[in-house]
Amino acid sequence: MHAVDTTSEAALSDWQHVHNTVIPTALLSLEDVRERSARHVLHIAHLGDALVGCTTLRVPAAGSTTATVIARVLPAYRGRGFGRELYSHALAQARSLGAEVIETVVLASNPEGLSFAHRAGFIEFDRYVLPGDTVPFVDLRLA
Template sequence: MAMDEVRIVPTRAQYEESFNAVVDAVARERRYIGFVEGPSLQSTREFVRSILGGAGIQLLAVNPNDVVVGWCDIVRNPREGFRHVGRLGMGLLPGYRGRGLGRQLAAQAVRAARQAGVERVELEVFASNERAIALYRALGFVTEGIKRRARKLDGHYEDNVFMALLGEGL
């Protein structure tokens, strides 16, 4: 599929089921995100409603059939004293990786978060996800620390890398 056929759009309620399916597909790969199956559709609906209600930014990559193939969200910390901080999460279906779509999603989400007043964007990424780490570095994120053996799945340990992008990088 040509990447120019994929559109990046703000989240909308009409995409809840498709978004839920993509999160589940990426989760079931057991490699890239912190859970091994997607949330319930009800949880996804509540999350999307919170985003639409101002809790953060979510952009979706949508194919010509209006099916979600990837996402990037930056959710603002709701606690007093931390509301300037947003947490980035993203994922793409396998056939859409390595073509610059993740970079477009993340860059546009960071721009939108900055416009919404977010001064610090932070994330966690598994150390084995070298492609994602390179993408985040290219966008200006810096490594702030490593949580060793943060996950043990299928008998294997995985370190978490903590990264952030501060105001001047935004």
């Protein structure tokens, strides 16, 4: 598996596809993804020619040491270690940018993602529902 940054329109579209597949309650347009790519570090991952997943790194804000690391894996590729690889890649980036506190967010309807986060040492600290949604997002912090 290899990670690629999202500097091209095709890569942004791939990132959007993974996000919208894994987070169907908060679909993003390509314009939304472009805007996110200006604020966050986004990567996609392939196994050969197959799109496997993506990452989002919300870098620490000025004066903060907290980063958010999100790894998403398409359902067909789960349970094969790709999530761990994606998470490790994004975590290393976060640490290199000075992050001391690591958080993640998982859609409550994604039991595989929640289980992954708990196995990686994350502890839930908040749940919230976006306006108009019914499925909560779960905020977790690395213990």
